[in-house]
Structure formats: structure tokens, C-alpha cells
Ligand SMILES: O=C([O-])CC(=O)C(=O)O
């Protein structure tokens with residue numbers, strides 16, 4: 001990606017941080033019957049494009065983060081076959097457009113995965129130095145107190161204090177993180193509601209449509225806040241509410 005495109009993307013990242021991840025999901029796929037704002041990129045129920053309830057945002061106060069996905073898979077060591085090192089992971093982060101969101105797949109037997117405090121203050125400091133603004137994983141990690149001060153987001157299924165030996169199994173392959181299937185280079189937007197992904201080529205459209213939807217929902221909530229007649233409320237919900245002949249909900 002050339003410098004000009006990267007600058008453009010960064011502009012959209014700042015814009016998309018104005019909106020929460022439910023707004024982004026609404027624009028990506030949740031309302032296919034609303035083409036005014038919804039791109040309809042996925043089947044909202046059946047495709048794997050946002051995280052389920054299993055992964056939780058550790059630092060809601062940090063707000064929204066957005067970046068390019070880099071993926072890594074960890075598993076149990078197998079000395080004969082393991083050849084990928086942390087240097088390869090650092091290099092992948094260094095080579096990716098920035099900022100990055102590192103998606104960590106934990107490919108362990110379930111019993112061990114539940115007690116795998118995989119990443120911590122050392123790893124997260126190194127990742128941050130390489131341009132990473134968030135880590136999302138389908139398992140636990142640790143050092144949440146240390147990492148809090150770094151200003152880098154952690155999305156995890158939980159927290160555990162220890163771990164046993166592990167090894168890197170793959171870098172930049174497609175991974176499934178709590179029902180969000182991520183390809184390297186895709187955009188990930190995340191906050192305390194969860195994470196959602198989409199292909200980078202849609203950045204401008206997602207930003208444009210998020211603004212439309214945000215205005216639409218703000219207006220809808222203003223009207224709901226001052227109306228309590230069920231008939232009127234139903235008109236507001238449908239987007240057919242009229243005031244002085246003007247269709248406020250029509251976008
Ligand atoms: O043992 C590890 O490498 C995980 C950890 O605590 C850290 O990164 O600080």
C-alpha cells in the first residue's frame with residue numbers, strides 16, 4: 001500500500017472512532033433491508049463477521065480502537081516441527097500497515113486454553129512499539145494491571161495468572177476469533193460492545209454511511225425521548241413520523 005492510500009485510511013480511522021461498534025455492524029450487514037446506510041456485506045446471522053459474547057473488552061474506558069488485522073496462532077510446543085519464532089511475529093507486525101490489531105488464536109486443548117494466561121506486559125509492550133493498538137484473542141491472557149497503563153486495548157475471554165509452555169504455530173493465516181473470521185489486512189473496529197471486521201476497501205463507504213446512520217439514530221432517540229403516544233412512537237420506529245409535513249426519519 002502506498003503512502004497516499006495509507007494517509008487516506010488513517011483519516012477514515014479517526015472518523016470511524018467517532019462511532020461505536022454497533023453502528024459499524026449496522027452499516028456492514030445488520031440491516032440489509034436498509035440500503036440507505038447498510039452495505040449488506042455479510043449474512044447478518046450466518047456469516048462470521050463480529051465477535052460473540054465470549055471475548056470481553058478489558059479497558060472500556062480506553063474507547064474505540066481500529067486498525068489492520070495481523071493474525072497469529074499459538075499452540076502447544078512440538079520441538080520437531082516448530083520453526084516460527086517471535087522474530088517472525090515482530091516482523092509481521094512491523095511489515096503491516098499501521099495501526100495494527102493483533103488477533104491471537106489459541107489453539108490448545110480446551111482444558112489448557114481456559115488457564116492459558118498467554119500474553120502479558122512484556123508481549124504487549126513489544127507489540128505496542130511495533131504499532132499495535134489492540135489485541136483480541138479467543139482465550140485468556142494476564143498482566144491486565146500492567147497493560148492498563150500502556151493504552152493498548154485487550155479483548156479476552158478472561159484472565160488467568162499463569163501458563164505452561166507454548167509455541168507460535170502460524171502467522172497471518174485466516175483465524176476465527178469467537179466467531180469473527182479474520183483475514184490479515186482486514187479492518188477491525190472494537191470497543192466495549194465487541195469487535196467487527198470488514199475488508200479495507202470499504203473504509204470510505206463505512207465512514208460515510210456511519211455518519212448517515214448516526215444522524216438518523218440521534219434524531220430517532222430525540223423523538224422517542226419526548227413522545228409517549230404508542231401510535232406516534234410506532235411511526236417514529238418505522239421512520240415515517242411527520243412534523244409540519246416533513247419526514248424527519250426519511251433519509
Ligand atoms: O510469559 C509471558 O511471556 C507472558 C507474559 O506474562 C508477558 O508477556 O509479560
Ligand SMILES: [Mg+2]
Nearest residue numbers: 120121122143
Ligand atoms: Mg508478564
